[in-house]
Amino acid sequence: MGDNVSTLNVIFTExxxxxxxxxxxxxxxxFCMYEVGASRRRNHMHTLMKxxxxxPLITVTFFFFGWWIYFAFPSGLYWFNFVEDPLFYxxxxxxxxxxxxxxxxxxxxxxxDIAAGITADGLNGAAIxxxxxxxxxxxxxxxxxxxxxxxxxxxxxxxxxxxxxMIAVLLGxxxxxxxxxxxxxxxxxxxxxxxxHDAYASGVVHGIAGGAALATLIVLGPRLGKFRPxxxxxDIPPHNPWLVxxxxxxxxxGFWGFYAAxxxxxxxxxxxxxxxxxxxxxxxxxxxTPTTLSAITMNFLMALSGGMMAGYIFSKGDAFWxxxxxxxxxxxxxxxxxxxxxxxxxxxxxxxxxxxYKLHFWVERTFKIDDAVGAVxxxxxxxxxxxxxxxxxxxxxxxxxxxxxxxITPWGNFIGGCIMVLLGFVPVYxxxxxxxxxxxxxxxxxxxxxxLDFKGRAAYEAAVAxxxxxxxxxxx
Amino acid sequence: MxxxxxxxxxxxxxxxGAIYPFQGTETIxxxxxxxxxxxxxxxxxxxxEAEIAAEMKAERRDDVARKLIDDY
Numbered sequence: 001m002g003d004n005v006s007t008l009n010v011i012f013t014e015x016x017x018x019x020x021x022x023x024x025x026x027x028x029x030x031f032c033m034y035e036v037g038a039s040r041r042r043n044h045m046h047t048l049m050k051x052x053x054x055x056p057l058i059t060v061t062f063f064f065f066g067w068w069i070y071f072a073f074p075s076g077l078y079w080f081n082f083v084e085d086p087l088f089y090x091x092x093x094x095x096x097x098x099x100x101x102x103x104x105x106x107x108x109x110x111x112x113d114i115a116a117g118i119t120a121d122g123l124n125g126a127a128i129x130x131x132x133x134x135x136x137x138x139x140x141x142x143x144x145x146x147x148x149x150x151x152x153x154x155x156x157x158x159x160x161x162x163x164x165x166m167i168a169v170l171l172g173x174x175x176x177x178x179x180x181x182x183x184x185x186x187x188x189x190x191x192x193x194x195x196x197h198d199a200y201a202s203g204v205v206h207g208i209a210g211g212a213a214l215a216t217l218i219v220l221g222p223r224l225g226k227f228r229p230x231x232x233x234x235d236i237p238p239h240n241p242w243l244v245x246x247x248x249x250x251x252x253x254g255f256w257g258f259y260a261a262x263x264x265x266x267x268x269x270x271x272x273x274x275x276x277x278x279x280x281x282x283x284x285x286x287x288x289t290p291t292t293l294s295a296i297t298m299n300f301l302m303a304l305s306g307g308m309m310a311g312y313i314f315s316k317g318d319a320f321w322x323x324x325x326x327x328x329x330x331x332x333x334x335x336x337x338x339x340x341x342x343x344x345x346x347x348x349x350x351x352x353x354x355x356x357y358k359l360h361f362w363v364e365r366t367f368k369i370d371d372a373v374g375a376v377x378x379x380x381x382x383x384x385x386x387x388x389x390x391x392x393x394x395x396x397x398x399x400x401x402x403x404x405x406x407x408i409t410p411w412g413n414f415i416g417g418c419i420m421v422l423l424g425f426v427p428v429y430x431x432x433x434x435x436x437x438x439x440x441x442x443x444x445x446x447x448x449x450x451x452l453d454f455k456g457r458a459a460y461e462a463a464v465a466x467x468x469x470x471x472x473x474x475x476x
Numbered sequence: 477m478x479x480x481x482x483x484x485x486x487x488x489x490x491x492x493g494a495i496y497p498f499q500g501t502e503t504i505x506x507x508x509x510x511x512x513x514x515x516x517x518x519x520x521x522x523x524x525e526a527e528i529a530a531e532m533k534a535e536r537r538d539d540v541a542r543k544l545i546d547d548y
Binding site: 269274275276277278279280282289290295306309312313316317336339340341343344346347350393394395396397398400401403407 | 477478479480482483484485486487488489490491492495496497498502505506508509512513516519520523524527
C-alpha cells in the first residue's frame, strides 16, 4: 500500500464507507416501518416482504452485473457508446464478478491476478482497488436498494410481489446504475458534455425512482375504492401514523449516511490528476470537485428544516406531509448541496416540497394516479426540480476538475433531469405492460378486498385455533 | 461567469476560500431567512387559533368526549 500516509488514507477511507453503509441500512428499516404503517392491517406482511426481499435480490444482481455497468457505461452503453471517450477503468478488471479484485485481496499481485490481467499499479491496479472495491460496491448497492424501495411504497396493497421484484432488479441493478455511470461519475458523458451536476443524487436516485414509480402506477391502476364513482379521490389514511413518522425519521437518519457516502473523504490533487494544483488535500463530491463534510451537514439540516417548516404550514399540520416535506426539502436541495450556502438550501428546501405537494394532488385528481405514499411527488417531482434549480443557482461553476468539461448550466441540468426521469419511466413502463399482459402485475380484486396477507392469516388463525383448543382441553 | 466565483478548478486550494453561490448577498439572505422564520410563527399561530376557534364553535358532544377519555 506504499507509505504510511497512503496506508492510513486507504484504511480510513475503507472504514469511512463501511460506516456509511451501516447508516444507509437504516433507510430500509425506515422504509419498512413507513410502508407497513401506511398500509392497512390486512396487508402488513405482504407489504413488508415486498420491500425487504428487494434487498437480497438487488444485492446479488448488483454483484453479478450492476457494479460492472457503472464502470462500463460512462460513455454510453459499452457496446454502443454515445461518445468516443476512453473509459477511465477497465470494467472487467475492476468490477467483473469473476475478477480477483471483487474478492478478498491484499494489494499484491500473484499468479491469479496476473492470469486475470491485473497489475500492481495504475487505475485498474490492485494497489487502488484491493481494499476499497468492496466498500465502494456496498455503498453503491445501498443507493440501488434505496432507488427500488422508493417505488415500493407507491404501489402497496395491489401489486404482485413477483412483479415488484422484477421492477426492483431492473431499476436497482440496471437503470439507476446506468444513470450513475452517465451523470454521477467523474468520467460520465453527461458530466463532460452537459455539465450535469447532481452531487447528492436529486435526479440520479430520486428522479429516476419517481419516473419508475409513475410508470408502474399508470399501468397498475389505483387501489380499489380509491376513487368515488364521480372520479374524485378518497383518502386512505395510514393505519398507524406513528409508525409512518418514525419510519420517515429513520429514513432521514439513513440519509446522513447516504450524503457521506456520496463524498470522497480525503484525496490529494495528485490523485485527482486534474487541473487542481498545489498540495492541499480535500474532500470532494463524486465528480472529484471540492466540498466539505461541514458544508453538506449544514445544508442537509437547513434543507430538512425548510421543508418541514413549509410542509407544516401548507399541509396545515398534517404529520405525514410535514415529514414528507422535510424529506422532499433535502431531495430538492441535494443536487447542489455540495456548494449551496445554508440559507439557499433552506429556501430551496421550503419551495420544492410546496410545488411537489400541489402537483401530487393535481395529478391524483386529473389522471387518477393512486400514489399511496406520495413517492412520485417527494422523489420524482422533488428530485427533478432539485436538478433544474441547481442548474440555475450554480450556473457557470465547473462541473469537474478536468479540462474540457462543460460548466454547470440550467439547460445542461434540465436535459439531464429529463434523462433521469425518462430512464426510469420508459423501461419500467414497458416491463409493467409486459407483466400486465401475462396477468403477473396486479393482485385479483377478490384478494385485494380480502387482504394480501390471506395465506399467512389462514395459517395464523389455524394455529391459534389449534393451540387454544389444546390449552382449553388441558383445563378439564 | 460563474455564480461561485470560479469557472474552473485550475487553482491551488490553499488560495481558495468561500465557494458558495452569490457571495456578497449573505446579509440579504439572513434577512430573508429571519423573515421566513418570523413569518412561519405568524402563520402557524393563525392556523392553530383558527382550528381551535372552529372546534369551539362546533356542537358539544359529551358522549364523544367521554369515549375519548375512556380510550385513554
